[in-house]
Amino acid sequence: MTIAVTHTATLVGPVDEAPLANPRARKMMSRAAYLAARCLAALVGQTGWSDRERIGYFLGVGASGGSLTDVSELLERGVAACNPLLAFQLMNNFTMCHGAILEGLGGPNAALFSRGAGTIAALAEAMHAIESGDCEHAITGGADEATHPVTVAELTREGFIGRGLVPADGAGLLALAHSDDRDATIIEGCAHASGRGRPLVEALDDALARASASSAPGDRGVRASAPPSVTSIVISAWGPSAAGALRSFATERFPSATVIDTSGQRECLAAGPALAVATAVEHLRGARGRAVVLSLGVDGDPGVVVLSRGAA
């Protein structure tokens, strides 16, 4: 089955507080949930899909994190002073559920915690849900609030901020559906691999092999010789040093491809890989070719997504 990215929606960095369909819902949302909800509304509107009860939704999410104002109220002034909606901010799946409720999505779903690779896993889950017939349409991607104080402190402690990571809030969503359209941008495969205890190049090669194996047999897959060749590599990395490592890998494995480095953008953690896929989709628009997204989040687990247009 050929699965295409039919539409994309992204929001990154400082974003105006535009009202939602249900403005009261905003009070219960973390920043990530709000961004995801806005992207979802835009995306569902673009697709025009009417089978909302069956649309799948698979999202890479960060640790939502309670508002520190609310947490300090609880700790300093007691339970009675606490925001009664605090629980909604503490559960990571609410980044996904707020938007799903507003838009009426009722299909198979999962919220996967992500510092990078979880978003690739969410994409794989969405593809599988379509392939297995659990749903005809699925929405996937990621949303995160990397500027949350606790997250910033965590990233500082682990040295990422000191090595050039610039945290940001963002959301990136992709609409997926089966397609026979020769002009569609299709996902040939996606996978992530463990980066623990082994060289990054080895882990990247593993992810590349897994992504190739997950694509359809025959003339597709990044290691196949059939056209179109890989024309572009889109890099999503948490900062300059990680981006440099991915760039070196890309140059060696795909010497004729154009490298598009999105790491100059601010780092949105769980949203990062989805934003890179959206960039690749945009790059393939109007052209025939194959794009490979290489992602490396702060979890150290690389991800690979292979897209093509005009390969059929």
Place this chain on the structure above:
Amino acid sequence: VTVQRRVFVRGVGAFTPLASTWRATAAALADGACAIREITAFDARGFPCRVAAAIDEAFAEEDRRLPYARRAAEEAWQMACVAPDPDRFGVFVGAESGRGRWQTVLGLARAARGNSGTFDHAKFAREAAAFATRIDASVLSPSAVAVTLAQAYSAHGPVETVSLACASGSAAIVEAARAIRTGECDVALCGGVGADVDPLMLAGFGLLGILSASGVSFPFDAHRDGFVVGEGSAMLVLSAEPATGSVELAGIGRSLDAHRLTAPEPSGDGAARAMAAALRDAGVSDVGYVQAHGTSTPLNDRIEVAAIRSVLGAAADRAHVSSSKGALGHWVAGAGALGALYAWEAVAHGVVLPTAGLTRPDPVCNVAHVMGQALAKDVSAALANSFAFGGANSCLVLRRTA
């Protein structure tokens, strides 16, 4: 490529407030034991609910999720007797965020708060650095559990963390089953962990009015008035290869209510769709046992029973129903995995564990309850339900292999 391999449960394990293994826990549960009692880990006076099913054992690690999950995994792993290729071995865990030290969280909150009470970024940048060294990602990150287990068991395949509130543990098992079915890995360590007997979650849940004011968890009882928080971990080892007597994880199903954050869709449609999907996936229409989500809240239990009846039809009269939350409380991210173990116990050993605390079934929860002590019953297939805040539903069907 849709490879559809079968998935078998090779091992199970749990670390619970009743015992340090599933074997001992199941024996205690069969006799009607209940782990719910007064909270002693902190001063719970003033909180909306002052009881919980808590683990008393002290650990050196600040993040209690890690020792809980490690203990459960050890038991499951020993039972499984598998030796997977590390590259073909994955870990899938349902978990929410851990908790930092209160002093650190409070310090960060104060650093972030400007004179007007709003977030002051400049002030935060100046003052928060002093706290940065105290923030340990292993304590805070939901993924810390899965990563720790992957390192301990040398799993180099997919490592995933599902954060789906009360359905996390079940959904993690779904992810693991999917990975084995499609050939992404051959063996998976999967399950869930909850460690929410702490002031933040007790306050958060309590303020929503969903905790038991009476301090009793009795799912489906006419006097039920909310749930009681519990904690622990349940783990399974799944494999594409069966062993003698293996139980098969035959069906998985998921849905979203798309209704409200704290209340299920009134007709039970979302829950019913997930149950129906799991049964359809397994190719069964009749189950001998349903491990209900059964939170002990008035609305949830009534809607779940209605959904069970709508999906099973006449077969609902042949299915016994119970909930783990009467004895062990609500483990939140770990609850779905614990439910899977209840279902496994019924299929593997013919032991249907009871709903502790249930003595006077609510007439609107009209199913065949298991009360008091365990029921001996030949169960060839069982359904395990998990329904989350936010409306995510995840269901599993376990079946005896031919």
